[in-house]
Amino acid sequence: MRLTDKFDRYITAIFFATIFTVIATSYFTFKTVISTYNKQQQEATIPLFSWINSEVISPLTLSKYMAQDPLLIELVEQETLNKAMLNKFLEVVSLEGKLRSFIAIEKHGMMMDSDGLTLDFSHQDAEWYQRIKRLDSNYIADIGDSENPTLFYDVKMFNDQQNFIGFTGVGVDLDLFASKLSDFKNRFGFEVYFIDKAGHITLSTNSLMKTESHHRRDELVHIETFPWYQSYQNSMSSNVNEFTYNADKEIFTVTHLDIEELSWKVFVVAPSATSQKTFWLILLSRFGIFLLVAMIFYFAFFSVLELFKKDIVADANIDNLTGLPNRTYVEWKFEKLLDEYNELTVVVGDIDHFKSINDNHGHLIGDNILKRIAKLLSADLRDKDIVARWGGEEFLMLLPDTSLEQSEEICERLRRNISASRFYGKSKTDPIKVTMSFGISLEHCQKLTFSDFIENADQALYLAKSNGRDRVETFKRPNNHA
Numbered sequence: 001m002r003l004t005d006k007f008d009r010y011i012t013a014i015f016f017a018t019i020f021t022v023i024a025t026s027y028f029t030f031k032t033v034i035s036t037y038n039k040q041q042q043e044a045t046i047p048l049f050s051w052i053n054s055e056v057i058s059p060l061t062l063s064k065y066m067a068q069d070p071l072l073i074e075l076v077e078q079e080t081l082n083k084a085m086l087n088k089f090l091e092v093v094s095l096e097g098k099l100r101s102f103i104a105i106e107k108h109g110m111m112m113d114s115d116g117l118t119l120d121f122s123h124q125d126a127e128w129y130q131r132i133k134r135l136d137s138n139y140i141a142d143i144g145d146s147e148n149p150t151l152f153y154d155v156k157m158f159n160d161q162q163n164f165i166g167f168t169g170v171g172v173d174l175d176l177f178a179s180k181l182s183d184f185k186n187r188f189g190f191e192v193y194f195i196d197k198a199g200h201i202t203l204s205t206n207s208l209m210k211t212e213s214h215h216r217r218d219e220l221v222h223i224e225t226f227p228w229y230q231s232y233q234n235s236m237s238s239n240v241n242e243f244t245y246n247a248d249k250e251i252f253t254v255t256h257l258d259i260e261e262l263s264w265k266v267f268v269v270a271p272s273a274t275s276q277k278t279f280w281l282i283l284l285s286r287f288g289i290f291l292l293v294a295m296i297f298y299f300a301f302f303s304v305l306e307l308f309k310k311d312i313v314a315d316a317n318i319d320n321l322t323g324l325p326n327r328t329y330v331e332w333k334f335e336k337l338l339d340e341y342n343e344l345t346v347v348v349g350d351i352d353h354f355k356s357i358n359d360n361h362g363h364l365i366g367d368n369i370l371k372r373i374a375k376l377l378s379a380d381l382r383d384k385d386i387v388a389r390w391g392g393e394e395f396l397m398l399l400p401d402t403s404l405e406q407s408e409e410i411c412e413r414l415r416r417n418i419s420a421s422r423f424y425g426k427s428k429t430d431p432i433k434v435t436m437s438f439g440i441s442l443e444h445c446q447k448l449t450f451s452d453f454i455e456n457a458d459q460a461l462y463l464a465k466s467n468g469r470d471r472v473e474t475f476k477r478p479n480n481h482a
Helices: 003-043 045-067 070-077 083-097 128-133 174-188 228-238 277-317 327-340 354-361 363-378 404-420 455-466
Strands: 100-105 110-113 118-120 139-144 150-158 164-173 191-195 201-204 242-247 250-259 264-271 343-351 386-391 394-400 436-444 472-474
Touching: 003 277, 045 139, 045 150, 045 164, 045 174, 045 250, 045 264, 070 083, 070 100, 070 150, 070 164, 083 100, 083 110, 128 139, 128 150, 128 164, 150 174, 164 174, 174 191, 174 201, 228 242, 228 250, 277 327, 327 386, 327 394, 343 354, 343 363, 343 404, 343 455, 354 363, 363 386, 363 394, 363 404, 394 404, 404 436, 404 472, 436 455, 455 472
Parallel strands: 436 472
Antiparallel strands: 100 110, 100 164, 110 118, 139 150, 150 164, 191 201, 191 264, 242 250, 250 264, 343 394, 343 436, 386 394
16 A cells, blocks of 8 residues: 555544544533533522512502501491502502402402402302402412413401401512413523412413413313422332433423412422533534534645645655656556556666766766756657656656557657767866667556566666667567567
């Protein structure tokens, strides 16, 4: 194998090994990033739970304070309602918390809120009153108002004698919850479920419960309908608030928080990033970009390498003195010539008495003569013909698809041109006589091996030397078969 071919293969192997290493490193780096993302995703539940405490529980706390407010209790127990004072009280509360405050009075059988709504208990929109009144709990969170779904915090009011006198509290527009929960879902991809004491979903990120039929009788969804809930029930004995659930080749991390004030639970269901389609889309897109950059780098790398390789090839294949191809080049070209042609004429030429020229005139003059001979041999040859310096004062010519007669004519012309040319040494008036002998052989490429590549041409050259030099001889095969 030629040195440059080995060089190409080694460089290619190194390049792709580097690419593979970078891809593998990028993959595991990406996995680490995703792992970090998962950790951040889990840590995101901390601000979520903090928001739940501030935005879900604080309205209940405010409602409890309202139920114990002496001024409100006094207004409720009056024989004649001072609606103006009640409206003022409710407006102040609603403005401070940007909430919808309300009061329902047992003695007068009516309710009013900060939006100016006033209803008798006989109205269908006041059906909640009797239902919640029968409950043992002194407070409850319930969704009402079918046109504008609102989470109401209903707190029972009692006078100094601990007699039940009505309800008061505030309502939070579910759009506020939806906006915040949607933000968490968009940022981290998890679902949030608020579950009441009976196990029904009160609020969630994928479907906020509405009240199109009073008390949501037609919209109740129980948490047990979700398959991951069974894993939660199995984990309850271990007193953990986080567990994993596998479903359809996806891994979910489920975290829960108890809202004791409302007897609610909050579940956060977060799919693992590595099991999400988004992960693979990101990975494939990054890999595609990386592959594109790698290919651009590859072609740029080998374009630059090709420029250097040309210099390397030139240094390895060109004789520095004559500028002709050298023996290394011929050895490489040999295999290609065998594939391209059926016959190949091999010519070996040798400068006659070159040693005496070096001895009498010096090696510098000898080098100049070699250069001049190289130019004479290269003149008037076809593009497919090859002239090379074989070694010392010996030259080689390869003439594809050329008959012996044509080869003899070419070599005879070259011989005469060299013999007729004037070569000078140190003296510019006394030319040096330079002649050259040639040996020709026509070889059949199918049977040719490099070991006998020039053997027959060498024999013909030896015959030319023996017959007096400055002549052309052709190798004669047995039975005159060429």
